[in-house]
Amino acid sequence: MAENGRSAEWNGRKGEIWVVNHERIDRMLAPLGRAALDKAAPKPGETVLDVGCGAGTTTFQLAEKVGASGSVLGVDISEPMLSFARRRAATAAPGLPVRFELADAATYALPRAQFDLLFSRFGVMFFADPVAAFANLHRAMKPGGQLCFVCWRPAAENELVSLPARAVKGLIPPAPPAEPNAPGPFSFGDPARVTSILSAAGFSHIALEPFGCRMLYGVGETRDAAIEDAVEQAFETGPFSRVLAELQGDVREQARKAVRAGFAERAEDGGVFIQGNAWIVTALVERI
Numbered sequence: 353m354a355e356n357g358r359s360a361e362w363n364g365r366k367g368e369i370w371v372v373n374h375e376r377i378d379r380m381l382a383p384l385g386r387a388a389l390d391k392a393a394p395k396p397g398e399t400v401l402d403v404g405c406g407a408g409t410t411t412f413q414l415a416e417k418v419g420a421s422g423s424v425l426g427v428d429i430s431e432p433m434l435s436f437a438r439r440r441a442a443t444a445a446p447g448l449p450v451r452f453e454l455a456d457a458a459t460y461a462l463p464r465a466q467f468d469l470l471f472s473r474f475g476v477m478f479f480a481d482p483v484a485a486f487a488n489l490h491r492a493m494k495p496g497g498q499l500c501f502v503c504w505r506p507a508a509e510n511e512l513v514s515l516p517a518r519a520v521k522g523l524i525p526p527a528p529p530a531e532p533n534a535p536g537p538f539s540f541g542d543p544a545r546v547t548s549i550l551s552a553a554g555f556s557h558i559a560l561e562p563f564g565c566r567m568l569y570g571v572g573e574t575r576d577a578a579i580e581d582a583v584e585q586a587f588e589t590g591p592f593s594r595v596l597a598e599l600q601g602d603v604r605e606q607a608r609k610a611v612r613a614g615f616a617e618r619a620e621d622g623g624v625f626i627q628g629n630a631w632i633v634t635a636l637v638e639r640i
């Protein structure tokens with residue numbers, strides 16, 4: 353997809369979906385974001401760049417850590433998500449040292465040697481030219497600064513995709529194999545590729561740590577309601593929804609039934625939990 357196509361996507365229905373569902377998305381991603389935040393360990397007074405900050409949840413969390421003597425800049429290409437983040441800053445998080453810029457992190461002329469920490473929760477896997485994008489971000493880092501982001505391991509290791517995909521196997525023709533390195537949520541699944549991108553962009557001491565957890569995916573008053581909620585999400589918002597959305601008539605009904613049965617196996621008191629598997633990626637900036 354062309355770069356402006358990707359921007360149109362995050363500025364269109366996808367951006368709106370993230371705004372409307374921000375509470376449930378935050379609930380689902382919370383353990384992964386927290387693991388990255390703990391790893392990054394931002395200190396009071398630091399300046400932080402939150403790349404692909406979306407609705408701003410991690411921007412606010414980072415700002416709480418760096419305090420009034422520090423600052424956090426959130427950048428994102430999605431106007432609806434950034435407007436929402438700004439509204440939250442004014443209402444839910446007044447006084448926190450945050451700023452938001454509507455900008456493409458890959459090319460935006462950031463101030464040079466400005467940031468102690470480059471952070472991202474699932475916001476760096478969408479660059480058409482990741483080496484150029486990370487080189488651009490590297491220029492904005494102070495010598496001695498650090499990078500810390502969380503990204504998904506391959507789709508096959510994440511039940512966001514693998515659970516509905518397994519459920520509909522045999523019901524629909526197999527999709528042509530996806531190009532694993534194409535920009536998208538799972539494009540940083542291969543640790544060798546991530547290492548090579550960051551190294552070519554100028555980062556050093558690159559490390560990837562696996563992090564897996566149970567993610568709360570479906571919620572409801574009853575077990576059935578939670579399962580139905582998970583099915584709804586898989587069909588409407590999840591990364592496999594593109595495939596499911598195309599199904600019509602009987603096949604769609606059969607697919608719903610099969611996906612529901614898959615989520616029923618993951619239902620327990622409190623909701624439907626699925627396995628999420630990510631990398632926590634760290635690196636350093638030695639010189640600029």
Ligand SMILES: C[S@@+](CC[C@H](N)C(=O)[O-])C[C@H]1O[C@@H](n2cnc3c(N)ncnc32)[C@H](O)[C@@H]1O
Binds near residue numbers: 362381409430458
């Ligand atoms: C999966 S969402 C994550 C949002 C947020 N970090 C969170 O955890 O809730 C990915 C975000 O990256 C943003 N994004 C994608 N490409 C971008 C780019 N080139 N520059 C800045 N933001 C980008 C999208 O608009 C979207 O908000």
